[in-house]
Amino acid sequence: QDAKVTVAVAANMQYALKTLKTQFEKETGIQVEVILGSSGKLTQQIQEGAPFDVFISADTKYPLTLFQNKFATDSPKVYANGVLVLWSTKSDLKPEVNMQLLLMDKVKKIAIANPKTAPYGVAAVEILKRYKLYDKLQKKLVYGESITQTNQFIMSQSADIGFTAKSAVLSDEMLGKGTWVEIAHNGYSPIEQAAVLLKHGALNNKESSEKFYNFLYSKEAKKIYERFGYIVK
Amino acid sequence: MDLEPLWLTLQLAVVTTAILFFIGIPLANWLAYKKTKVKAIVEVLVSMPLVLPPSVIGFYLLLAFSPSQSFGKFLETHFDIRLVFSFPGLVIASVIYSLPFMVHPIQSGFAAVPESLREAAYSLGKTKWQTLIRVLLPNIKSSLLSAIVLTFAHTIGEFGVVLMIGGNIPGETKVASIAIFDEVESMNYASAGTYAFILFATSFIILLSVYLINHRLDRIKSI
Amino acid sequence: MDLEPLWLTLQLAVVTTAILFFIGIPLANWLAYKKTKVKAIVEVLVSMPLVLPPSVIGFYLLLAFSPSQSFGKFLETHFDIRLVFSFPGLVIASVIYSLPFMVHPIQSGFAAVPESLREAAYSLGKTKWQTLIRVLLPNIKSSLLSAIVLTFAHTIGEFGVVLMIGGNIPGETKVASIAIFDEVESMNYASAGTYAFILFATSFIILLSVYLINHRLDRIKSI
Amino acid sequence: MINCVLHKQLHAANGDMQLHVSFKLAPGDFISIYGPSGAGKTSIIRMLAGFLKPDDGEIHFEGETWFSHHQKIHLAPQKRNIGFVFQDYALFPNMTVRENLLFALQKNEPVDIIAELMQVTGLEQLSNRQVQALSGGQKQRLALARALVRKPKLLLLDEPLSAVDNAMRESLQTILKDIHIRYNLTTVLVSHDISEIIKLANRTLVIENGIIIKEGNPADIFFPEKPHNQLLVNGQITEIVKTENGQMASVLLPPQIIKVELAENEVDHFQKGDLVQVSHQKFNPTIKKIEP
Amino acid sequence: MINCVLHKQLHAANGDMQLHVSFKLAPGDFISIYGPSGAGKTSIIRMLAGFLKPDDGEIHFEGETWFSHHQKIHLAPQKRNIGFVFQDYALFPNMTVRENLLFALQKNEPVDIIAELMQVTGLEQLSNRQVQALSGGQKQRLALARALVRKPKLLLLDEPLSAVDNAMRESLQTILKDIHIRYNLTTVLVSHDISEIIKLANRTLVIENGIIIKEGNPADIFFPEKPHNQLLVNGQITEIVKTENGQMASVLLPPQIIKVELAENEVDHFQKGDLVQVSHQKFNPTIKKIEP
Numbered sequence A: 001q002d003a004k005v006t007v008a009v010a011a012n013m014q015y016a017l018k019t020l021k022t023q024f025e026k027e028t029g030i031q032v033e034v035i036l037g038s039s040g041k042l043t044q045q046i047q048e049g050a051p052f053d054v055f056i057s058a059d060t061k062y063p064l065t066l067f068q069n070k071f072a073t074d075s076p077k078v079y080a081n082g083v084l085v086l087w088s089t090k091s092d093l094k095p096e097v098n099m100q101l102l103l104m105d106k107v108k109k110i111a112i113a114n115p116k117t118a119p120y121g122v123a124a125v126e127i128l129k130r131y132k133l134y135d136k137l138q139k140k141l142v143y144g145e146s147i148t149q150t151n152q153f154i155m156s157q158s159a160d161i162g163f164t165a166k167s168a169v170l171s172d173e174m175l176g177k178g179t180w181v182e183i184a185h186n187g188y189s190p191i192e193q194a195a196v197l198l199k200h201g202a203l204n205n206k207e208s209s210e211k212f213y214n215f216l217y218s219k220e221a222k223k224i225y226e227r228f229g230y231i232v233k
Numbered sequence B, C: 001m002d003l004e005p006l007w008l009t010l011q012l013a014v015v016t017t018a019i020l021f022f023i024g025i026p027l028a029n030w031l032a033y034k035k036t037k038v039k040a041i042v043e044v045l046v047s048m049p050l051v052l053p054p055s056v057i058g059f060y061l062l063l064a065f066s067p068s069q070s071f072g073k074f075l076e077t078h079f080d081i082r083l084v085f086s087f088p089g090l091v092i093a094s095v096i097y098s099l100p101f102m103v104h105p106i107q108s109g110f111a112a113v114p115e116s117l118r119e120a121a122y123s124l125g126k127t128k129w130q131t132l133i134r135v136l137l138p139n140i141k142s143s144l145l146s147a148i149v150l151t152f153a154h155t156i157g158e159f160g161v162v163l164m165i166g167g168n169i170p171g172e173t174k175v176a177s178i179a180i181f182d183e184v185e186s187m188n189y190a191s192a193g194t195y196a197f198i199l200f201a202t203s204f205i206i207l208l209s210v211y212l213i214n215h216r217l218d219r220i221k222s223i
Numbered sequence D, E: 001m002i003n004c005v006l007h008k009q010l011h012a013a014n015g016d017m018q019l020h021v022s023f024k025l026a027p028g029d030f031i032s033i034y035g036p037s038g039a040g041k042t043s044i045i046r047m048l049a050g051f052l053k054p055d056d057g058e059i060h061f062e063g064e065t066w067f068s069h070h071q072k073i074h075l076a077p078q079k080r081n082i083g084f085v086f087q088d089y090a091l092f093p094n095m096t097v098r099e100n101l102l103f104a105l106q107k108n109e110p111v112d113i114i115a116e117l118m119q120v121t122g123l124e125q126l127s128n129r130q131v132q133a134l135s136g137g138q139k140q141r142l143a144l145a146r147a148l149v150r151k152p153k154l155l156l157l158d159e160p161l162s163a164v165d166n167a168m169r170e171s172l173q174t175i176l177k178d179i180h181i182r183y184n185l186t187t188v189l190v191s192h193d194i195s196e197i198i199k200l201a202n203r204t205l206v207i208e209n210g211i212i213i214k215e216g217n218p219a220d221i222f223f224p225e226k227p228h229n230q231l232l233v234n235g236q237i238t239e240i241v242k243t244e245n246g247q248m249a250s251v252l253l254p255p256q257i258i259k260v261e262l263a264e265n266e267v268d269h270f271q272k273g274d275l276v277q278v279s280h281q282k283f284n285p286t287i288k289k290i291e292p
Ligand SMILES: Nc1ncnc2c1ncn2[C@@H]1O[C@H](COP(=O)(O)OP(=O)(O)OP(=O)(O)O)[C@@H](O)[C@H]1O
Pocket: D009, D010, D011, D012, D013, D035, D036, D037, D038, D039, D040, D041, D042, D043, D044, D052
């Protein structure tokens, strides 16, 4: 009966997680139930008592808060570093490393994740500020509730271009759609993505939760992160 | 495609409608026949879910249900019940959210029954309860039908509140409206479209049937 | 605290109500007096936003508005208009979303005007338009009031649709209901509470006024 | 024996109106309440039934106190032993004729009364009819029968016959009269039909503006003049034609038209359509019964 | 000159009913339509007004074709030169008396007609009253005045006086008659009041089940018997008392009660409340006008 683990997953990890999940289920026979959302939203829900066993965040700050507020058993452990990309699916728009193209007239809307709740949004704002574009572009910004909604804005061309996770553009769903460019890693603070084992999991579902949590740091897992563009140290 | 969200939506709609049916009848009865000043206030409160943003309703429910707040804490420590992110929590939220859709049609139904019908039953020595069951309800069948169907359909459409207090847990709180949002976000337009189409078609058929049945009942009555 | 979302909500509600007023009157007029079979279908379509999940409405609007789809592309290439993430897009969405709240009360209002009043105007040589302006509308003031207020309040409450097509742009599409959701997600419960309270209080006062004014009008009429 | 003093402030069309009445009913009385629209007739019997609460006063019925402002008693309609017949019948549309009557039957009462009442009111054949399918007169009889199932001591009737046609009214009046005697009732009838009142009631209250302005035997109240030997009938001129001797008016006195010679000096005075009073001195009539 | 042939399938309470009528009106005619409820009276004048579209037939009015099934013509009510008076008055509640009349005035028509009509119908004093504050008779007069503002050639009246009391009816009938002559109208009156028809109309159509069953002069139609010299009046027995010679019945013949001696053998035959026919041979009456 305990052969199930409920995992709250930051939206950028959803593509990698599909593969992780298949692998883990095959190895252990334990079912993985995935709840997606922005890291901030999931953190809020966990604090309100959501019944999640493991939390895979897009940064270290949110899991740390949970640990400090006694919703997690251990301090958070980084599993990979995220990479930010600039992506467009419009045929007449080719993202460049030099971001001045964002100022062009034909770029009407730029999608980023909501910096209030999504670490990838924070990184995107940081990069725009670094290039002194933030104030000029503020009118063009639209905010996805999480990185998924951001992807959706770019994919449907509702936004002409946008900042998202590299894992997204490498995913099966989006592979080969539009063009993207990786943002220089020194342009933003490293997106150190960490996970924690939650109290709920430790209390109600110890064995499976721990198995899954440990699996996140296994060799096989690391290979999968790399395949989806994450940097693993 | 995962049919669980549709199944869950159906369960939620059935349970909510059933509960509201038993809350709605006495409440509508009271509103239709009382003439106190409290009535205006209660009438407004019943209508509030019509005009309040679901996020406002969701916010207050979140405060009420959260185990860190007094009511939620009380439930948690004394009964080991947690309403956020749970099906019972959704049911309570839906009951509040769909309340006006049950109460309003029944109230108009009661108001349309001639007063003399109630009084006739009283003059025959019948209690209010007997009068309600044997005389009033059988004579407002078409209002009851509207109320049930609207409540059912509106519960199917519940979204904002669920998003805030439901937490998208498969098999527990991931209802169809949330699943559609989710699928759209993950760009599975095909399955979003399938969910949406099923809900659209269901609502359309339900609503069309009510209109037609109501017209039929009206005609039968007028003959 | 940022008051812009509240201000934006107000603008959206005013514009939507104004537009719906001019759409709602002819539509309600048609529904109240036509007896064709098309009518039942139109009646159901008008009621659909009542029962469809906002996420379904939002999904279809997103498809329609997206510049990669035909309608959105057409607007973009010919008129340089993009409806997603824009205030005009929200207005269109709100108009669809709140349609039944404008049409239903006006329709019942028209239906309650005795047929002979219209016919009397016709027999005096007045056109349908003159009859509408000079006879029908002045005699359904209280229904018009209900319609306006309900539409206004319901637009304030719009959430799910805006969440899907709005993009949360401050000053453009970040209306109060979205702001509340946002604040709750980022755990700023205090400011979520403030927004929620303002909306709650506004809705309550608006609704209470309508009920009281309506009762007053009813009483005046009955004397 | 009913003894009542009633005071109620009513909200009439043209401002407030004080209803102030007091009257007594002896067992077996058939009293009628007569008066213009809005005088307060319905209000009075609604207070007797308990549907409307008086502002002040008392109602005593055979030793029971049904209402007393000072003692703060207001017995629910359910607990007053009354039968009430509504102007709009108020039959239960969801039930058949028989079901309407069965619904009225009190627990543990024998069911015989139903058959008896159906027979008295001539409804046996209609037992399983839905009430919508009844004619006006049949509905009226059912309403009456239903009010009697409980064997009330006090029967209250609010203009029960105003919506039925003449022939039906005749026969229902007869039924009403029989029932009043047969079940030993005290009956209060609101009516605006003087002929009906004279036929049925032994006493009349004439109400105006919430006050009893006259009270007594119906014939005395409505036709206080002494019987005399002259006949006056109102008619209408349908035609005026020239004859050898002057002019002749045809006067419509339903069911016939009579001819009246006009004197020379009267000719210009009359014209077609005029309402006229026909009089005839030294009148020596015979009468013949009209079978309904 | 109006010439019409009308056919319409109506959905009556007890199944469908075929309305099939054809009639002509000469200019200046005042015709009345009489018949039981549901016969199709209202339907006929609604078809004349253009509110209801016949299934087949024609309506020709002084050379204009208002309706023709074959030519597919159905003139809108706005384009027919009619005045229509509704049973429920259909006054505009959002306007005062004067505004109701002004609304009816056509563009560029002189406003004098308003004052004239207010004077003819006695509404001058009420010019600025809201219509809700009018009495039934005042409302009726206003409805009539409003229908005449347009100076229609054809005036259609649907039971216009059925809701007013007797005295008011009298005076409105007189106004109606004067107006008919003064404005040279052709008038069609739906009425179920025979006395009213006799007073006002020069021709009557009697309708039953959608068919004209009789047509002609009102007095001939309703009282086909020859005037004769016997008087029959219906009355009601209010009392029977013993006298020395036998029994004496008091018979109510409003406005009086007369006394009739009963023969020995008749005594058991009569009882209080009975309706009776009073007859008197060799009748030689005089008449006196009743001033309204
Ligand atoms: N519950 C009530 N409270 C106050 N006023 C009332 C109430 N019910 C009726 N009235 C008013 O009292 C007045 C008398 O009404 P009532 O129905 O007793 O008259 P009525 O004599 O029966 O007239 P009608 O012949 O038209 O039936 C009316 O003006 C009515 O508006």
